[in-house]
Amino acid sequence: MRIDVVTLFPDLVNCVSGCGVTGRAVERGILDLHCWNPRDYTEDRHRTVDDRPYGGGPGMVMKVEPLRRAIHDARQADTVPPLVVYMSPQGRRLDQDAVQRLADLPRLILIAGRYEGIDERLVELEVDEEWSIGDYVLSGGELAAMVVIDACARLLPGALGDEDSAQQDSFMTGLLDCPHYTRPEVYEGRGVPQVLLGGHHAEIERWRRKQALGRTWQRRPDLLEHRVLDEADQRLLDEYRRELAD
Ligand SMILES: CN(C)c1ccccc1CNc1ccc(C(N)=O)cn1
Secondary structure: EEEEEEOOOOHHHHHHOOOOOHHHHHHHHOOOEEEHHHHHOOOOOOOEEOOOOOOOOOOOOEEEHHHHHHHHHHHHHHOOOEEEEEEEEEEOOHHHHHHHHHHOEEEEEEEEEEOEEEEEHHHHOOOEEEEEOOOOOOOOOOHHHHHHHHHHHHHOOOOOHHHHHHHHOOOHOOOOOOOOOOOOOOEOOOOHHHHHHHOOHHHHHHHHHHHHHHHHHHOOOOOHOOOOOOOOHHHHHHHHHHHHHH
């Protein structure tokens, strides 16, 4: 998968290619990441990328031309046609299904805005989709773009070895994750659930599924609203709830 990011801070975005799952994906050639800086596409002495907003008001707006030229070069850098995504608080809320859809694409161009945002004519002329990572405001779209890069990279074939658990990732199943434990077996008087020590795989899977269902019901009942539980899951959830009552 190729991802191009249009950003005034390429050094920030390139941090993802330096470590962890995303770093390994880039190293293995599974993810091809490139940054394009609108400031390199300015023609004035001051390399101006922003200007004052029409209608007045605080702050500055990113100018169309430098962004447009950067996006043009990003598009031309590969023959594969990209989906152009603008990260903004006005975008659709990203969730795992949306990430899976983006990760299945051969190419993305992510636009990271700064200042008060970008000139609307750029959005009209170049942007295919607008996405938000959550209902809060960041100083720039770079961290949102890095979230998309990370969430997509994990889903690319070969990015995770078996030692990682993308496939069991909570939101992959639509449920929250179960609790996890590792050594020491007792810590400050707190032990590990016996079932996890017994090595009985079917029982362990049952316990984990029950915990995932129970925790989802307790913490995020909204995730269960549109989900019909099969008989086995319903029984596990009932058992979880009964154990709570004990
Ligand atoms: C500078 N701002 C406010 C701005 C305004 C408009 C567009 C982009 C930005 C860049 N900031 C962002 C970007 C994304 C998200 C998100 N929730 O995905 C939050 N903030």
